[in-house]
Amino acid sequence: MKIDYLQALKRIDEARGAWILHGQEPLLEQNLVDAFRQSWTKQDIERQRFDINNVSEWKNVFNALNSLSLFSQNLAIEVHGNIKPDANSLKLLKSYIQHNEHNLLVIIMPKQDSSSLKSAFFQTVEANGVVVSLTANYPKERQQILAVEAQKLGIQLEQDAWVWLEQHHEHNLLAAKNSLMRVADTFPNESTIQISHLLECLQDQSRYSTFDLSDAMLSGNLSQAIKTFQYLIASGEPYSLILWTISKEMRLLMQLFEQPQNALQLGIWKTKVNLYQQALRRLNPQHFLTWPQLLLRIDAAIKGKSQENPEHLIQQCIAELCGRRLFGT
Template identity: 35%
Template sequence: MKYDYWGLVKHLKHPLRQVYVLHGDEILLQQEALIALRQAAQQQGFSERERHDIDKQHDWSMAFSDSHALSLFADKKLIEIYGNKPDAAGAKVIEDYVKHPIDDNVVVLVLPKLDSNTQKSKWFSACDELGVTVSCAPLSDQQFKDWLNQRGRQLKLQLQADALDELCQQTEGNLLAAHQELTKLSLLYGEELLTREHLQHALSDNARFELFDLANTALMGDASKTAKIFFSLKGEGQAESLILWVLNKEIRTLLALSEGLQQGIGLNQLFQQHGVWSKQQAVIQKALKRLSLKRLQALNHTLLEADKAIKGQSLENAWDILLRLSLGLAGVSLFEAII
């Protein structure tokens, strides 16, 4: 059964299924889907929760063998398994488990964006048939506006239409940045009716221009200036999450363009598909020549590492990773092997 985030929320009012797959590159949406699943599981008596991270020391077979272990403290368990797209061995383990699931377990696979071929694979189809697969993809403009409205209501914010439009324009579809701005507005104004003027006063345009300078300079391949802007932003106390936001936007766009070129799609068509303005196209083309597809895929993976570090889910320093990303976008490899 396939759902988006909102479909999952409605589904969770009913008894849980035995397998869930949360896949996509909208990290905040994926995390909120996972939180909603945890809350529903707890309400339905799944009082124990396990986490497994797939890596060289702990593979898919180990994660699922642990799921068969009897609990000493609870009859029902929520088992979260984090990994990349399953390899052939991992896919076989998942298929075997789905054929004979444990009645008192709910297994949740937390995965990155899966391509269309993977979503047609045997393991994914088996999970979809037995349980629920949830696409956590970036939102359309209307979905993003609906999400802002919903999150605003949760924070007891009243946004006039012009204020909502201003917030959409300022955050450009980035859920994490939008959530931070809504939280800040809630602290500043409480339940006051908010207009465009309130938002323009609250949102720091100067800081945002500096943030965009960081991304634009990196795209131009000027590593020295990129480093200067980066350390200036750090010294001013700029939020790590906003620096990640601007880098994420450019890296994801470059990756999508590079993948499209590999598939034989014309660059002009790709520019149109991904909303690259005419003024940006020359800089983007130079960046595509400088950064290989493999390099962009590595930077895309580093975005996830930065997100985990910012959220305290990693022992690595978030600023170190953000510096690697900034200079990596400029074409300089730092603290890692050159790809």
């Protein structure tokens, strides 16, 4: 079964079997994962997490699903990664779906292309479980999602304020949510937010944005990129949004290197194709191999799952995108 983000939110408490969450909207992923964890805590469901770095690690997931601890009746397992099960693991997945209806397997993946969505893995889960696309392609969808966030904060926006907010953040839901939080904090006695409130609250935050950071990195201007990054941190921009911006640019550059004729199909704006092409000419493709692991380290540092400093790692990433290396291999 395929459902969207808002439908998924309503099914959290009764979720069982196998679910796949895939997409490129960090706000939607973050909200759903948080909702799952809160539900598991409320229901006293044991939770385990696996990060899949190679296909052989899938067997650890299914071994865990079939072996509860002495203190648990139900188990929820989070799997993070972009590696699909092989044929042997797919058999284990089918067996789990058929025979273990009380546990829950939630697989969190980045955006998938059309061929991946037609794979046996996705087809198996879609036929026997739930596949959630973490996308919001239309203004109405984005406004519905953000309206839920506004409601949590005890505010609502006038219609023209919604339009302004979306244009201001160029469809970036996570950035828009952060702006809602700022405006709610700035005007605690206002329940209805107008454009004037947004302007007063956000205009002092608009000196630099994550879009300026992207432009500086793609241009290879390391000093400007670091300056922009430091401004964003000082103005309260969350590390997760900055990581999303960096990972998006890294992914697009790696995809463009593999498909140099498909810039527009990859989602690169026509006015910025030349900027990406210049960046590729400046960068060493061999360094691309180290980027996914570096992004995983940043994610772990942000979530407190490692002792590394996320700010230092992000600066390392910025340098990589500018064609510079802060440290040797």
